[in-house]
Amino acid sequence: MDAGLTRRFTRTKYRPGYSIAEVDALIEQIEATLGLRPRYGPPVTAAEVAAAKFRLVRLKPGYEMREVDEALDRYQEQLQDQGWG
Amino acid sequence: MGQDSVLVRPTIRTAAPADYDVVAPLVDAWWGRPILGSLPRLFLDLFYRTSLVIDGSSGPTAVLVGILSPSDPETAYIHFVGVAPSHRRQGYARLLYEEFFGLARTAGRTCVRAITAPVNVTSANFHRAMGFAVTGPLPGYNGPGHDMLVFERSL
Numbered sequence: 001m002d003a004g005l006t007r008r009f010t011r012t013k014y015r016p017g018y019s020i021a022e023v024d025a026l027i028e029q030i031e032a033t034l035g036l037r038p039r040y041g042p043p044v045t046a047a048e049v050a051a052a053k054f055r056l057v058r059l060k061p062g063y064e065m066r067e068v069d070e071a072l073d074r075y076q077e078q079l080q081d082q083g084w085g
Numbered sequence: 086m087g088q089d090s091v092l093v094r095p096t097i098r099t100a101a102p103a104d105y106d107v108v109a110p111l112v113d114a115w116w117g118r119p120i121l122g123s124l125p126r127l128f129l130d131l132f133y134r135t136s137l138v139i140d141g142s143s144g145p146t147a148v149l150v151g152i153l154s155p156s157d158p159e160t161a162y163i164h165f166v167g168v169a170p171s172h173r174r175q176g177y178a179r180l181l182y183e184e185f186f187g188l189a190r191t192a193g194r195t196c197v198r199a200i201t202a203p204v205n206v207t208s209a210n211f212h213r214a215m216g217f218a219v220t221g222p223l224p225g226y227n228g229p230g231h232d233m234l235v236f237e238r239s240l
Contacts, residue, residue: 016171018174045213046206046210046213047210047211047213047214048214049210050207050208050209050210050211050213050214051179051210051211051214051215052174053174053175053176054174054175056175065170065171065173065174066170069173069174072207073206073207076206076207076210077206080206080210085210085213
């Protein structure tokens with residue numbers, strides 16, 4: 001995992017947050033689809049991003065849910081702009 | 086909860102008219118913008134049997150308000166869906182939709198529809214993920230100045 005991803009969102013602890021590993025994995029897939037990093041797997045569509053699920057974590061650090069949701073909204077628009085609707 | 090959660094399938098129940106007084110104060114915060122005007126009491130007073138609720142430890146965390154058209158025997162309609170921010174991305178909306186699809190099929194419906202404002206990009210993409218065809222924005226669909234995206238899916 002590169003440092004850029006781990007600094008992306010506010011960390012949560014002792015309150016619900018999205019699983020860092022699951023969010024990072026999806027964002028890597030999105031950024032690869034957008035051509036922002038090498039792509040080794042299948043592309044991801046905006047529809048798949050909209051329906052993506054994440055485990056909630058409370059005792060371990062997680063990502064601030066609202067920040068992730070807002071970022072994924074922006075990614076969906078970028079994916080659609082590039083024809084990955 | 087004493088430990089970090091796994092994605093557990095929640096229980097879905099049929100709505101009741103009394104749910105309105107609990108849900109109405111919540112929906113603006115759930116949507117992040119004023120939406121209560123689209124959910125007057127009549128929907129849960131008159132269509133509660135085709136509406137669905139997921140309860141959390143302190144009340145509803147997700148609601149779907151659906152209708153089986155009394156005029157068109159082929160068509161069901163999803164009027165409103167809301168999920169509490171604390172329960173986003175847990176698959177609740179998908180579960181509510183799938184439950185409603187089953188309910189509508191059992192009632193002999195072959196088509197389900199919904200609409201949303203064009204600004205609601207995530208909703209449009211979610212409906213695509215759920216197998217809906219997306220049409221529009223259709224100018225003036227809900228009257229002058231009220232363009233809408235229209236979703237339709239076979240059941």
